[in-house]
């Protein structure tokens with residue numbers, strides 16, 4: 001039993017908290033594995049890969065503003081990338097595998113870090129003041145779940161075409177325009193909310209990654225905060241531009 005956190009041991013909540021056992025030696029042994037720093041490095045490195053994809057994907061999406069043929073050429077170029085060294089679409093498949101591994105590694109590291117933090121403190125605080133850090137961590141968890149659900153919907157919509165009204169692989173421009181047509185405002189709204197969730201997730205994630213990998217000075221902290229905010233705003237703006245341009249008729 002653990003007596004340090006309840007100042008009212010007779011209270012029913014305290015009794016419940018106090019009877020929670022400390023981790024057993026077996027649980028402690030299971031808790032071994034990569035160090036906390038190792039898990040944070042996996043988290044940061046996979047996060048950086050995902051951010052690089054987000055930047056490249058956003059720049060590619062902005063080709064919509066150059067017209068149907070420029071966007072179509074870009075989609076074709078993606079399929080030919082690596083040619084003649086690699087067969088057609090090989091690059092796309094390599095990217096898919098790397099992204100999947102990065103998402104898996106990111107979720108594994110996040111879960112391992114959360115479980116380790118919980119094991120380090122098996123008895124919750126009897127009274128915990130709301131802390132900025134814990135608020136951000138909660139938002140990160142739910143933000144992550146929303147992003148995964150969005151990506152599944154998005155792939156069924158714009159990659160496989162199952163949820164798209166046009167779904168013409170030969171005409172990706174028409175597929176995107178049909179997706180965000182004014183009559184489908186709810187799709188644009190869903191994309192908008194998901195992109196904002198990605199923005200919040202990125203802001204905290206990029207800041208944390210820079211803190212893990214970079215300088216631990218207060219100047220370093222200020223710079224990390226500013227960079228994370230600027231990158232998130234830029235990415236959100238770039239991603240929102242396409243659906244809103246179609247919704248408002250700028251792209252048609």
Ligand code: HEM
Nearest residue numbers: 061075078092096151154155158159172176191239240242
């Ligand atoms: C909101 C604006 C967005 C638009 C207009 C858009 C557009 C597209 C299009 C047209 C494709 C199909 C590409 C192709 O097969 O040639 C695609 C695929 C994809 N998008 Fe997006 N996207 C957006 C946002 C996002 C976001 C925010 C993410 C990540 C969180 C994302 C992740 C992906 C992934 C993983 C694929 C599959 C790539 C593949 O087939 O390998 N997209 N997107």
